[in-house]
Amino acid sequence: MRRMEDKVDLASALASFDEAFSPRIVARMNDLKIAVVKTRGEFVWHSHDDTDDFFLVLKGRLRIELRDRDDIELEEGQLYVVPRGVEHRPVADDEAHVLLIEPMGTANTGDAGGELAAEERWI
């Protein structure tokens, strides 16, 4: 677990693991976890009733599919905040690296659970 006193190099953090859809927490800010994740392929449809969901693409492209709305196509340096309660599915045709911000304790698969549900892990 990284000490709060340290700075975080996002590229180094991302280079330290390869598993897809397995977020790694790199820092804490107030009650939030700051995490990096590698996305490959389709995640599960899910929503979070009690929090917005922050995505910033650091590398590659990420498509955030939304029910009943146009998809959001994110490239490097682009961010999107999925409003709470909105069902969404992150999809990366190729690998993408993404910065995530969520309250501590938020499940990555939201209301959906399932085999892609990941424990909260620090880098």
Next chain:
Amino acid sequence: MRRMEDKVDLASALASFDEAFSPRIVARMNDLKIAVVKTRGEFVWHSHDDTDDFFLVLKGRLRIELRDRDDIELEEGQLYVVPRGVEHRPVADDEAHVLLIEPMGTANTGDAGGELAAEERWI
């Protein structure tokens, strides 16, 4: 003011203004503002008693000077969270572009006030 339904391109947001130390809000997540700022030169020493302070360097270099601790030198792709209550001063010898996250209503100059205090402005 950008609608929450839109994605945000950070480079475009940063290209839309030039003023130094004048954060522009690009998105909201829960009770947080996500902002970009251009830093040039020395900001003021300040602290925030009630919140940690998130910095992610998007371009250039930013030094976060801390009282009684070693400076934190951030390059592109590196982040640091200043713990609440810790007095700090951001300094950029050349221009840097930085992503900030703070609770809505947090003053950029924290407890210090002064002429660099900026109103909350959306891009």
